[in-house]
Amino acid sequence: MNRDAALAGAAVGVVLVALLASVALPGVLADPTEDGPVRPGPVRISEVNIGSDDAQVRGGTVTLSVDTRIEHHGNPTENVTLLVRAVDSESGLVETSRTVDVGTLRDDAETAVTTNVTVERQGGYRIETVLYQDDRRVDESGKTVSGLEALTPAYARSDVRFSETNALPPLSFSVARADAGNNRTTLELAASLTNGGDDRSEDLQVQFVLRQAESNIVAARTTAGVGAIRPGRTATTTARVTVPRDYNYYVDAVLLKDGVVVDSARTAANLDPTKRISVNETETEVELRVEDFEGGGNGGGERPTEAGGEPTDASTPGFGPVVAVVALLASALLARRWTQ
Template sequence: MDRDTALAGAAVGVTVLTLIAVVIVPGVLADPTEDGPVSPGPTDISETSISYDESAVRGETVTLGVETRVRHSGNPTPNVTLLVRAVDAESGLVKTTQTVEVGTLRDDGETAVPTNVTVERAGGYHIETVLFQDNRRVDRAAKTVRGLEALTPTYARTPVVFSDRAALPPLSVSVSDTASNRTTLDLAASLTNTGDAPSGDLAVTFVLRQADSNVVAARTTSSVGEIRPGRTATTTATATVPSGYNYYLDAVLTRDGVVVDTARTAANLDPTRRISVNETEQAVEFRVEDFEMDDTENAGGQQTEAPEGTATSQPGFGVAVAVVALLAAALLVRRQHR
């Protein structure tokens, strides 16, 4: 048997053995990477929204609902974790932190991850969400909430407020009687029910303070009857104070002992001097806004200020010195030609 015949026989034998192995052991020729480890698909934070439930607004705290939408595509991504923290907008201190185990993301698309964060009902906070995969940070997003003190606690919520109309002021004062240096005043407060249900369990406390000394001269409380939705009602009371003085009249609307609204006006009983109520109030409202990143976190760390030595601010001696130099050079050339 020559060498070529032996090689051909060996090749045929190897082929036969391979075919037998394929039949007996399926998958022996499969791609070795088919059952091996695969890279997890990309995932990031697509959107963050913040809301609150009125029932979650308490006297000192409020619970914010933070919904983070996590986007995923490609291969399954295991061990996904979301960290949500509230950072005080003024001090920069972390006030609270919540961690949510998202698990494994398999489907393409977005997954909503809800989280509740309880903070003090005052000031503002940066609500930061950080996405981790296998304890590795992969994305971050943030929003800012401000004006939390404007949220009304559940116990103080009522649709009844002091009316604020030019023709129907919230408070009015008139003189009922004057005798023995004492003046009796008729006090009235106008209240409007802005809600959808009748009101109840309300009272108005009238407090008269002498304008110069701030001494309380009289205090009286009047119960408020039921006010139907959209209606305005007036509650009245009387108070007697020393004559010849000016007074501030404060009215406090309470529900079951809880202050829900206030109003103020002036009562001028001094004929030689008058006072008025001049108060500047700044409305505070709850709002959610995008988080403003620090300058050190700008993309690429680009500078916004123009570098020194630009065309508009060139260091050196200026145009005048250049003209002097040209004149000196011309005189030197002229002297050399002589």
């Protein structure tokens, strides 16, 4: 047999075997990367930013915007989800949580995922973000926010405040009229307001309340409207009240915007010539400690003594040292008499 003919026949045989195998076992000669499993590319959390929109600040709650940056490289990664939860920093309890379906990540880039979580407007929280791929945790991160009570609700937001300068006090008063016969004094009250914002102020009122210093009884109350104040300007709002003379009063002024308290100020009106009061009082919060009261309500007979001393029975008086010496001498004399 010719050698070339033998080689040709062998080649034909290999081709026939390959064709028969492809028919009998489909996919044997297919590209393994075409239908076979592909390892997904790595994903991770690269950055987390937390912010709040002023419009989302309410009286009892605030909505935080959590912006999570997810970094992806390599082959497409399917079934990516992100869990965002707010954990109370004091109790450790989960306040709220949300799960976002990110889907499939294909590009070698970062993907921004924004999630809104609503929490109470007080205290602080740890915002935790957990990244999953096919329900398997692959990365996590977290940040802490605190002082949420300092955020001003949208309905109470105003750039107008009582002035705080030595030359222009926030509150002042003058005697407009004194009626000795009726024992009354009319005071003219003045509130100084400054607009520190960029817009004209509107819908503002000042409520004045006068309380007698010793009794805390409200002697007078009145409300005055505030005209529009241009940005950076200071305006004065006045009102008159009549109160009994020869008393001292605390004057409280409350700045209101559509019925919501925006700011407050206080001064003292000393109309009593023999006494004076001041508003420079300091209030200190004292933490209640339960152990300070333990055993204090049993009405026991012992009373405390100075350091190093022994407790003394408060219900029965004891014998003094003089009585003890007299008793000892009497016992000795009596014993001597019996021996004689």
